[in-house]
Amino acid sequence: MLFTSLLATASVVGSASAFSILSPGGPNLWWVAGSENTLVWTCHDNPPAQTFQLLLNNTSPTVLTSAEAILANLPNADCSQSITTQQVNLAPATGYTLIIADQTDQTKIYAVSDQFEVKAVGSAFPATSATPTGSSSVSATASGSGSAPSASTSTGSGANTSSATGFKTSLAGVFGVAAVAFGML
Known part of the structure; x- marks a missing residue:
């Protein structure tokens, strides 16, 4: 199924608590090409299902022409998953998003990073400490060459966003992905 037709009928399943992807996402939580990378999500915040699938998308069709399924049977109870180079070949670029969707119906989107x-x-x-956790504020300092920028993120609600903001972010991500898929951006 082409991802454009997937997005034409996609719906985001909302909840009172924000089920969301904690990492990667944003300027301080990136992945590295040619390496094992880790996905972290809020598995205890009103999970939509016991298992789901994971898709990778990019805003640029020159990087990915459509969303790519990475894992079909991702168990929610694990709260994180290592993504290996055998599961996905990542090209260095910006504009990536991860999509957690229903295990059998990709149009039921539960979270977008x-x-x-x-x-x-x-x-x-x-830095490991840059990934938000479920209960407290996190301060992180990125490391690398040049100056080390620092960031502070409050996660008092157990996620990197509040329920309302997380749901709006998920909707914005889905519609942004749809706009890219349909060539509107």
């Missing part, structure tokens, strides 16, 4: 970058092979990973 914030956009993130895949850095070149051999780049430094973000």
